[in-house]
Amino acid sequence: MTTVFVVNSGSSSIKWELLDAESGSIYSGGIVERIGEPGGGAANHDEGMHQILAGLGNEHPAVVGHRVVHGGAEFTAATVITDEVERRLDEISVLAPLHNPENLKGIRAARAAFADVPHVAVFDTAFHGTLPPEAFTYAIDADVAREHGIRRYGFHGTSYRYVAGRAAAMLGRDLADLKLIVFHLGNGASVCAIDGGRSIDTSMGMTPLEGLVMGTRSGDIDPGALFHLGRAGMTLPELDQLLNRRSGLLGMTGTGDMRDVQSAADAGDETAKAALAVYYHRLRHYLGAYLVALGGADAIVFTAGVGENSAATRRETVAGLEGFGIALDVHANSRSSTQARVISRNDSAVKVLIIPTNEELQIAREAVAAVSL
Missing domain, CATH: 3.30.420.40 (ATPase, nucleotide binding domain)
Structure with missing residues (x-):
């Protein structure tokens, strides 16, 4: 179970890669751009995903990994996507209104296309789940902060996790x-x-x-x-x-x-x-x-x-x-x-x-x- 279809869905694009998680070998990849725009690559994310599937041919992944920008305080590790998880991701989109709704479009389109394989959300914020309270707390009214989820979450966590591991290997x-x-x-x-x-x-x-x-x-x-x-x-x-x-x-x-x-x-x-x-x-x-x-x-x-x-x-x-x-x-x-x-x-x-x-x-x-x- 190492062939993974990685989806990075943005507001007007879907970047994708089919690769081997063990070796890092890339089988194929690409991007559908200007989704929903006049003369763009696709009318919507579903159509964009269908184009990508056509490009995959007979290749069928064992798992689909989705980049999700914001996991809030709830999602601090990669999480298998269920209907309930998808619902929660929709609810916490208020924390990242420019990013999470677009990530969800890709999730929904890919889950429809690959209904027989597991889908996993990998969060930019998850790596920072280890932040101590003194680092993630803003000095505002505590009740207001709690009610509206106002705190430091951090981003680029997937990159940090990868780079930290590579740095350790390089330094022995x-x-x-x-x-x-x-x-x-x-x-x-x-x-x-x-x-x-x-x-x-x-x-x-x-x-x-x-x-x-x-x-x-x-x-x-x-x-x-x-x-x-x-x-x-x-x-x-x-x-x-x-x-x-x-x-x-x-x-x-x-x-x-x-x-x-x-x-x-x-x-x-x-x-x-x-x-x-x-x-x-x-x-x-x-x-x-x-x-x-x-x-x-x-x-x-x-x-x-x-x-x-x-x-x-x-x-x-x-x-x-x-x-x-x-x-x-x-x-x-x-x-x-x-x-x-x-x-x-x-x-x-x-x-x-x-x-x-x-x-x-x-x-x-x-x-x-x-x-x-």
């Missing part, structure tokens, strides 16, 4: 003995402090909006600024659009693509340089906080699109930290490669690693484990 250490700080830097970005394989703090909060500067999201901002904008006439939907879609690198420079911002900065664009300074400042802010939270670190790991490919981002994040035992090998950092590798100097007490993430493989492994319980 037992994960239970390691203190790691992992930067998952893509269009969405977060950082996690991992102690012995357990998440003890992370930058994203109740939603994926909190924390680092991202492609289109603001990250940390004084809530009072929102009250100020509200009094100035901005509506709640407008504020939502501002912070989630029109902020971050896009809001500061006009583009949310780090590659474009970096190219502009390299060409002397002062706006791009200023935006990158804000971006790096936030990374270093959290790095310092998590060094303290962990009481030091064995390794700092960079992953995801920006983390894996932006030498400048990695360099600026750890620049000048030799006094903390962090010494980057400038040449190793600047070398282009798709392989996991060490980019710190041999004399660096804290290792600096690049590890390409593989969320699909992690989802497949967790799906198989959940069914095998």
Whole structure:
């Protein structure tokens, strides 16, 4: 039971992969894009799933693994999907209205298509189920927080679980003995402090909006600024659009693509340089906080699109930290490669690693484990 069909269903796309959970071998994969849009790949998610099934041919998975962004406080491990689980996922969609309803579309379409095999939900939030109360609690009225589920949940957990395991293997250490700080830097970005394989703090909060500067999201901002904008006439939907879609690198420079911002900065664009300074400042802010939270670190790991490919981002994040035992090998950092590798100097007490993430493989492994319980 190792052939897994992994489904990552978004608002207008379904990404998929058919792979072997043991070896990691990929049999096939792809994406149906612009679902429901004029001239798009499919009229709806059911039609998109039927297209994918046609592409699979005679291949039939043993299990289907679904990425689900938010599991709330209830789902802290990969969970076999039943009608009752699907109902609960629908109810907690209020916590992630931009993501969970779209994940559910893929679940429903895939359950209809593969009615004879088990389906498993693998949650972005589950890895952070180990957060201590002092890390997940917001200092607001306790009754209000309890009634509305307001607390830090954290995200990118599937990536963190995979990368932490790979880091331990690369270092030849037992994960239970390691203190790691992992930067998952893509269009969405977060950082996690991992102690012995357990998440003890992370930058994203109740939603994926909190924390680092991202492609289109603001990250940390004084809530009072929102009250100020509200009094100035901005509506709640407008504020939502501002912070989630029109902020971050896009809001500061006009583009949310780090590659474009970096190219502009390299060409002397002062706006791009200023935006990158804000971006790096936030990374270093959290790095310092998590060094303290962990009481030091064995390794700092960079992953995801920006983390894996932006030498400048990695360099600026750890620049000048030799006094903390962090010494980057400038040449190793600047070398282009798709392989996991060490980019710190041999004399660096804290290792600096690049590890390409593989969320699909992690989802497949967790799906198989959940069914095998």
